[in-house]
Amino acid sequence: MIEAVGLTKRYGDRVAVDRLSFTVRPGQVTGFLGPNGAGKSTTMRMIVGLDTPTAGRVTVNGRPFAALDNPMRELGALLDAKAIHGGRSAYHHLLCLAQSNNLPKRRVDEVLEKVGLTQVARKRSKGFSLGMGQRLGIAAALLGDPRILMFDEPVNGLDPEGILWIRNLMKALAAEGRTVLVSSHLMSEMEHTADHLLVIGRGRMIADCTVREFIERNSALALRVRSSSPSELAAVVARAGGKTAPASDGALLVTELPAERIGDLAFEHGIRLYELSPLQASLEQAFMELTRDSVEYQAAPLRESS
Numbered sequence: 001m002i003e004a005v006g007l008t009k010r011y012g013d014r015v016a017v018d019r020l021s022f023t024v025r026p027g028q029v030t031g032f033l034g035p036n037g038a039g040k041s042t043t044m045r046m047i048v049g050l051d052t053p054t055a056g057r058v059t060v061n062g063r064p065f066a067a068l069d070n071p072m073r074e075l076g077a078l079l080d081a082k083a084i085h086g087g088r089s090a091y092h093h094l095l096c097l098a099q100s101n102n103l104p105k106r107r108v109d110e111v112l113e114k115v116g117l118t119q120v121a122r123k124r125s126k127g128f129s130l131g132m133g134q135r136l137g138i139a140a141a142l143l144g145d146p147r148i149l150m151f152d153e154p155v156n157g158l159d160p161e162g163i164l165w166i167r168n169l170m171k172a173l174a175a176e177g178r179t180v181l182v183s184s185h186l187m188s189e190m191e192h193t194a195d196h197l198l199v200i201g202r203g204r205m206i207a208d209c210t211v212r213e214f215i216e217r218n219s220a221l222a223l224r225v226r227s228s229s230p231s232e233l234a235a236v237v238a239r240a241g242g243k244t245a246p247a248s249d250g251a252l253l254v255t256e257l258p259a260e261r262i263g264d265l266a267f268e269h270g271i272r273l274y275e276l277s278p279l280q281a282s283l284e285q286a287f288m289e290l291t292r293d294s295v296e297y298q299a300a301p302l303r304e305s306s
């Protein structure tokens with residue numbers, strides 16, 4: 001379990017992390033989401049003691065990370081996959097880590113196998129592709145067989161196969177009862193991976209809820225309605241306080257009225273319904289809606305050239 005209370009980090013005048021309080025629980029993947037510069041990496045660095053909070057505190061299994069007896073056995077982290085000595089082989093890199101942290105040598109082969117690097121383990125990591133580097137970083141995080149795992153943007157720059165592999169790995173680790181915290185600015189990715197979400201913008205917590213709750217709370221739920229008389233139904237719905245928009249195939253998209261009410265109205269006016277189905281906004285839409293005001297650098301709207 002990771003627990004933060006009033007966690008704050010200032011760099012001069014700039015507040016990078018602003019009074020964050022949250023709990024990351026075992027047995028699920030917690031997605032840590034926010035636009036660029038929201039404070040995700042700074043928060044993660046504070047969790048593992050690489051940055052000191054200006055105020056507040058964060059603990060790992062009830063203690064500050066620096067006070068843990070065997071930190072790598074409790075929390076494994078992938079923070080910057082490039083922070084590896086390029087002249088060393090993957091095997092050597094992991095072996096050094098294992099030896100300096102009192103971990104059994106056999107773990108090196110186990111984690112190499114787990115991340116699929118056994119074949120290239122003796123080659124210098126300098127020649128590794130981005131995906132291989134990510135796998136090596138993940139192997140290092142898994143080395144101490146920790147109950148808590150933390151990954152900062154692990155899918156950045158990976159190909160679809162690599163993304164799928166990481167997604168399945170996170171889920172498998174959570175299914176084993178481990179605590180998994182993973183940061184991303186790719187909402188579509190989290191939609192398929194995370195159970196719980198912590199969403200931050202400009203260092204502040206915007207949402208702390210399940211993926212489902214996040215979508216429900218932050219997206220206007222529209223209903224798709226196909227009927228025997230769309231124009232008549234649109235008029236009836238408008239009179240009852242609903243809003244309608246035509247869909248390209250002749251259906252109506254209705255908001256601000258529940259499905260039951262639309263069904264009743266159609267029945268009362270003798271309009272036959274062929275379809276009445278909820279249209280759920282994607283997590284991407286909900287996230288952009290929510291963080292619109294907290295994006296650090298916003299592109300100017302594109303102007304048409306005259």
Ligand SMILES: Nc1ncnc2c1ncn2[C@@H]1O[C@H](COP(=O)(O)OP(=O)(O)OP(=O)(O)O)[C@@H](O)[C@H]1O
Nearest residue numbers: 011014016034035036037038039040041042043185
């Ligand atoms: N060492 C530092 N000195 C000054 N400002 C910093 C430092 N580290 C981070 N910041 C600032 O703090 C804010 C949060 O940065 P952080 O890297 O934690 O965000 P992030 O959510 O991880 O973003 P990204 O997805 O772009 O990595 C940014 O405005 C950043 O410029």
